[in-house]
């Protein structure tokens with residue numbers, strides 16, 4: 001293993017990995033297998049947002065970066081709300097680095113979680129998070145069924161918080177068709193055109209385009225590629241941020257979650273591999 005181009009810092013009971021190469025740098029919390037920043041060298045601007053008051057010591061999920069949702073999305077775990085953790089249990093456990101390679105301009109890292117079974121999910125499987133850090137960041141959450149006979153179904157998401165500087169200047173391009181509005185009891189509505197933001201937003205889009213663009217001040221700023229998904233989730237808590245202990249009251253102005261997700265269930269037969277990928281360019 002070439003460990004010359006990443007550093008590990010231990011802090012508050014957590015471990016943070018910084019990967020740097022000629023193209024970009026990327027910081028990862030091993031608690032959650034959670035990408036915290038992605039900074040391309042050409043403009044030195046972080047494409048990801050982390051709340052200034054995020055809890056990073058492992059006591060709760062990290063508000064910002066790329067939380068991993070698995071094996072269920074939100075509270076869709078089949079039990080009463082609150083009985084099992086929102087978004088599953090990958091984002092609240094320690095991960096290990098199992099592979100690393102760097103050729104100077106591209107770094108590839110594979111992370112593995114300690115636990116893949118728990119209350120609410122009892123199937124045999126292996127999970128890997130593959131990161132490719134270059135001028136683009138490619139994040140792939142891979143699930144392999146190790147079951148011998150039975151099939152199982154899961155949901156998952158790359159719940160990315162993009163740093164948008166000022167939400168009032170932002171439009172999201174590429175979404176069409178209908179979405180389910182969590183804020184209005186899952187009412188089905190058409191995607192707005194233009195897709196801008198002026199209030200709390202919590203939507204599951206049923207059309208799952210491969211490419212979306214975050215436009216800032218009428219210029220394309222971030223391109224989001226997606227694969228292995230059936231939905232796109234768009235979330236901004238707006239003033240509800242004021243009631244979140246790990247977000248400041250105006251934090252919503254700087255962030256937009258655009259999540260590459262499976263929310264309708266993917267069924268894996270024995271030996272099947274599912275890969276959910278997001279590419280941030």
Ligand SMILES: O=P(O)(O)OC[C@H]1O[C@@H](O)[C@H](O)[C@@H](O)[C@@H]1O
Nearest residue numbers: 061074086087159182202233235
């Ligand atoms: O606070 P959490 O568990 O990280 O979830 C944040 C948000 O995540 C989004 O994906 C959900 O659609 C929202 O309903 C939820 O509030």
